Amino acid sequence: MKLIILDRDGVINQDSDAYIKTLDEWIPIPGSIAAMARLSLAGWTVAVATNQSGVGRGYYSEATLESMHQRLRELVAEQGGTVDLIRYCPHTPEAGCDCRKPAPGLFRQIAQLLHTELTGVPTVGDSLRDLEAGVALGCTPYLVRTGKGESTQYKALPAGTQVFDNLSAVVDHLLET
Known part of the structure; x- marks a missing residue:
């Protein structure tokens, strides 16, 4: 299985320090x-792992979050692709859960649900915690300069991190190799 694990805010859609709280804010x-559609059409399994503490903070409901994810699935489907799996952490940082990135819980859930190992699986994020969560289970890190990536690129990145302008550039690279 060719699997890729994507962060959501800042990689797929625009990010906001004030949180993406409504479907209209999900751009x-x-x-x-x-x-994403190109990857899917090329035989890749596309998974999303996203921290969504706005749910735990009461900024938006799980139903609102699901409407954003449904819109994502619909947009990818309109271009012939599929979003195979979306896993999210609704907890606040204070909850101490194992699913909030940089903890690897969301990645572990994806591996279990897809019955696969994550060694070498590309993971794409715009923050250090996105990359650290995947690297903890053997993923290969890709940083995009969208979202928080422009500032993240100057931090101490996990060994082997490749940096690209955006998700489209990562996909171009993966489909060429």
Whole structure:
């Protein structure tokens, strides 16, 4: 199985320090939907792992979050692709859960649900915690400069991290190799 694990906010859609609280605020980054569809059409399994503490903070409901994820699935489907799996952590940082990135719980859930190992699986994020969560289970880290990535690129990144302008550029690279 060719699997990729994507962060959501800042990789697929625009990010906001005030949280993405409504479907109207969920705005895809140009090229990200097409990139996901291209991966899917090329035989990749596309999974999303996203921290969504806005649910735990009471900023939006799980139903609102699901409407955003449904819209993502619909947009990718309109271009012939599929989003195979979306896992999210609804907890606040204070909850001490094992699923809030940089903890690897969401990645572990994806591996279990898809019955696969994550060694070498590309993971794409715009923050250090996105990359650290995947690297903990053997994923290969890809940083995008969208979202928080522009500032993250200057931090001490996990060994072997490749940096690209956006998700579309990562997909171009993966489909060429």
